[in-house]
Amino acid sequence: MPNRLADATSPYLQQHADNPVDWWEWGPEAFAEAERRGVPVLLSVGYAACHWCHVMAHESFEDAELAGYLNERFVAVKVDREERPDVDAVYMEAVQAATGQGGWPMTVFLTPGKDPFYFGTYFPPEPRHGMPSFRQVLVGVDKAWRERREEVAEVAGRLRVELAERASVYGKGAGVAPPGEEDLRQAVVGLAKSFDRVAGGFGGAPKFPPGMVVEFLLRHHARTGDATALDMAERTCEAMSRGGLHDQLGGGFARYSVDAGWVVPHFEKMLYDNALLLRCYLHLWRATGNERARRTALDTADFLLRELRTAEGGFASALDADSLDPATGKSVEGAYYVWTPEQLREVLGEADAELAIGLFEVTGTFEHGSSVLQLLTDPEDEEACRRIRAALLAARASRPAPARDDKVVAAWNGLAIAALAETGALLDRPDLVAAAVAAADLLLSVHLTADGRLLRTSRDGRAGANAGVLEDYADTAEGFLALYAVTGDAEWLGLAGGLLDTVLLRFTDAETGALFDTADDAEELIRRPQDPTDNATPSGWTAAANALLSYAAYTGSELHRTAAERALGIVGALAAQAPRFVGWGLAAAEALLDGPREVAVVGPAGDPATAELHRIALLGTAPGAVVAVGTPGEEEVPLLADRPLQDGRATAYVCRHFTCDAPTTDASVLARRLGSLHWGQE
Numbered sequence: 001m002p003n004r005l006a007d008a009t010s011p012y013l014q015q016h017a018d019n020p021v022d023w024w025e026w027g028p029e030a031f032a033e034a035e036r037r038g039v040p041v042l043l044s045v046g047y048a049a050c051h052w053c054h055v056m057a058h059e060s061f062e063d064a065e066l067a068g069y070l071n072e073r074f075v076a077v078k079v080d081r082e083e084r085p086d087v088d089a090v091y092m093e094a095v096q097a098a099t100g101q102g103g104w105p106m107t108v109f110l111t112p113g114k115d116p117f118y119f120g121t122y123f124p125p126e127p128r129h130g131m132p133s134f135r136q137v138l139v140g141v142d143k144a145w146r147e148r149r150e151e152v153a154e155v156a157g158r159l160r161v162e163l164a165e166r167a168s169v170y171g172k173g174a175g176v177a178p179p180g181e182e183d184l185r186q187a188v189v190g191l192a193k194s195f196d197r198v199a200g201g202f203g204g205a206p207k208f209p210p211g212m213v214v215e216f217l218l219r220h221h222a223r224t225g226d227a228t229a230l231d232m233a234e235r236t237c238e239a240m241s242r243g244g245l246h247d248q249l250g251g252g253f254a255r256y257s258v259d260a261g262w263v264v265p266h267f268e269k270m271l272y273d274n275a276l277l278l279r280c281y282l283h284l285w286r287a288t289g290n291e292r293a294r295r296t297a298l299d300t301a302d303f304l305l306r307e308l309r310t311a312e313g314g315f316a317s318a319l320d321a322d323s324l325d326p327a328t329g330k331s332v333e334g335a336y337y338v339w340t341p342e343q344l345r346e347v348l349g350e351a352d353a354e355l356a357i358g359l360f361e362v363t364g365t366f367e368h369g370s371s372v373l374q375l376l377t378d379p380e381d382e383e384a385c386r387r388i389r390a391a392l393l394a395a396r397a398s399r400p401a402p403a404r405d406d407k408v409v410a411a412w413n414g415l416a417i418a419a420l421a422e423t424g425a426l427l428d429r430p431d432l433v434a435a436a437v438a439a440a441d442l443l444l445s446v447h448l449t450a451d452g453r454l455l456r457t458s459r460d461g462r463a464g465a466n467a468g469v470l471e472d473y474a475d476t477a478e479g480f481l482a483l484y485a486v487t488g489d490a491e492w493l494g495l496a497g498g499l500l501d502t503v504l505l506r507f508t509d510a511e512t513g514a515l516f517d518t519a520d521d522a523e524e525l526i527r528r529p530q531d532p533t534d535n536a537t538p539s540g541w542t543a544a545a546n547a548l549l550s551y552a553a554y555t556g557s558e559l560h561r562t563a564a565e566r567a568l569g570i571v572g573a574l575a576a577q578a579p580r581f582v583g584w585g586l587a588a589a590e591a592l593l594d595g596p597r598e599v600a601v602v603g604p605a606g607d608p609a610t611a612e613l614h615r616i617a618l619l620g621t622a623p624g625a626v627v628a629v630g631t632p633g634e635e636e637v638p639l640l641a642d643r644p645l646q647d648g649r650a651t652a653y654v655c656r657h658f659t660c661d662a663p664t665t666d667a668s669v670l671a672r673r674l675g676s677l678h679w680g681q682e
Helices: 028-037 051-061 064-073 085-099 134-147 149-173 181-194 211-224 227-242 271-288 291-308 341-348 350-359 382-396 410-426 430-447 470-487 490-507 540-555 558-567 569-574 583-594 608-618 667-674
Strands: 041-046 075-080 106-110 116-120 316-319 322-325 330-333 404-409 457-459 598-602 626-630 651-656
Touching: 028 041, 028 075, 041 085, 051 064, 051 134, 064 134, 085 106, 085 116, 085 149, 116 134, 116 149, 134 149, 181 211, 181 227, 181 583, 211 227, 211 271, 211 583, 227 271, 227 291, 271 291, 271 316, 271 410, 291 316, 291 410, 291 430, 341 350, 341 382, 350 382, 404 410, 404 430, 410 430, 410 470, 410 608, 430 457, 430 470, 470 490, 470 540, 470 626, 490 540, 490 558, 540 558, 540 569, 540 583, 540 626, 558 569, 558 583, 569 583, 598 608, 608 626, 608 651, 608 667, 651 667
Parallel strands: 041 075, 598 626
Antiparallel strands: 041 106, 106 116, 316 404, 322 330, 404 457, 598 651
């Protein structure tokens, strides 16, 4: 019989609806039940594409005997971290503070007052490698709760104090001067120290795609000409696109590589990774003309539309890592993506199979002889490569596909909107711009409430109940600003401004300029979460700074610019110490140092000269430059106001702080001013 999760909107929670565990969703009712019964709360946090979450579910949560013990002595609460990033952030911080590490599934035991006192991640069904079994953990926690309650309360109290002290550190770092020239130079020096000169990327295994850091490096190179910054960005992008992390048949990128060489991915595919990497590869092409970067960007965009787009026009959150292996009848990680030589011969025939084996490094990545496809060198015969890829992709489509987490998350759709709008405009793919507009329309019609607040998720066109967090407002505003730059429709600029006004009103500490992940009227947790460092996605803090800065550049608003500068103060403190974890903030700081430049293009609608100047402006590499296009006399957008035509022709103005260079009607002049490598090219 289904439990309470049967009516949840989250696909992850619904995966647990048939567990014998008597799950509750996060909410006051669950904690009131724990208080009434005098028992602790088991908090289990995961997400639908999480491989080890599935493993623990099968091993422990589907065990009827274990579930009986759990139900008797605990109130069990299941949380989708993608729906409730605030809950996840607060308790993950507690797990990391107590154990020095974290991950999912996250397993935390709480008092009925929500205070954590015992922590872990995955627990096996039997003791293994020095790790206790989940049953042993349950028995031990129950015994401590019943017999050593004072000790439990002491641990919980100590941790609450420690988390509060961390918050005060963030507050002190905000409000100081934003990063300067030397801070950004030192950030590049710090990144160079951890750069993998053999395989690209930063640090060792497991290795995650550093999309936010690459964006910073490209902006730093554009502003300073620093060859080291560009080299790190190029080599990282090249290695990722050639390795197993990149789906060589269908496009798109997996979550991370389990090795340092980008060979074996953890096969789940996340919307946010692919949105961020799409923009990185597009911007690398824009800066260098790298053809592989252009192809990778288009392959990634096509993957988003083909496999993650929902019927309502939004983008689903993820594809699972696991899928059914027909040979064994079991769900296996990566089964959908790997190939044996025999499977290649069956699909391609002997001659093309031998070519594919060499081309894609099918040499037995795994013990059972299958391989993740890589493309370490360019094919000598491009036509044969296209033919082989098409045949293998068609054959793969007949395999059991990974499950899709089809909830729409506002923040991640904002990232996708920005990436698709820019890619469509720069690479002449109007279908991508149309897809970006459709996703934005869904956010407006389903996620945006009548009072201007955002809801975080929706599914099948129905909004979830959870309030948007800072990253939802910031990344959605970023998407709307990109749509304005590409389409010239001023409605998107106005909508972005509304979201950012809410950021200033509800998420910002007026005294210090620090930003919180939750609004001032959100549910009260053991502490109000805030974190200026990037994780898998840009931190809401620095994403807001970036969007505030861009909006200020369009409007001349000192209020928004000052808020951006105050928010970036913490980035200066972290630039030299931890540049890998403030990439988005460093990218925003590059824009701030450069101006950012404000480009106004005025001319008759539909005029080819206007379109050419607009395209050149979008192709510019000036860090964080904003682009406005419109007809003469437009007053709705301050950047366009009082910008007359020169000699009756389409005209471009390049400005900083609304102080402009001499206007130009010459495409080549505009290209030189903005570093537009591709002007005049088809």
